[in-house]
Amino acid sequence: MTDSDGTYNVAKVESQMRKGFLEFPVLLIIGTKPTYAPDILKQLKQANLLVVEGTLYPLLSRMKRSELVTYVWEESKSGPPRKIYSLTKAGENALELIETAWKKLDTSVNKLIKQYEK
Template identity: 55%
Template sequence: MSLEEGINLENTKAQMRKGLLEYCILSVISRQKAYASDILAALKKADLLVVEGTLYPLLSRLKNAGLLNYHWQESKSGPPRKYYELTVSGRNMLKQLDDTWKNLQSSINALLKTRL
């Protein structure tokens, strides 16, 4: 049985967020090394809700693309954590995404202005 969601506001909002996920994750990690829960918390704070099932595969893809590295680190209160940090290649990617994001905002806002 299909859920037949179709198009609605929540769905469309979610789509908008999705496209910016990679960019935001790289940005969060660029501040300082971070493990999954750190990233989830930072994104949540910015109203970019993401769940574990989305984040873990995405971190793996970013790692496989050579944009991230990780190292294990023990925790004082629980199992060891995988701390991610940006590679050189990751920093370059982030710089380019900064431009992309700026340009995208300009393009969209220009398109919207033609409505006035």
């Protein structure tokens, strides 16, 4: 997290933090309801979780390859057919595990934050 000139780049830390766990919110969105990429992006933007849109596509591809998600093609009235992503059984399991891990992490970090803010 240190730039070439040796200073600590806070913005970069923040973006790294978001990128690092983007997988989890994406799984959450897809898990809620089968969604296509632009809608995933929209929700991520609303949640203020996305750094740049481009990151999503390699991520989706990777998750597809690890068989966490799958997609079906769906005809669109305006334009080309869309990929509608949904969770596989493995994806659901992974999401559950990540959720637990996240809650744990959240508790620990919050504890530290509270301790710091005191």
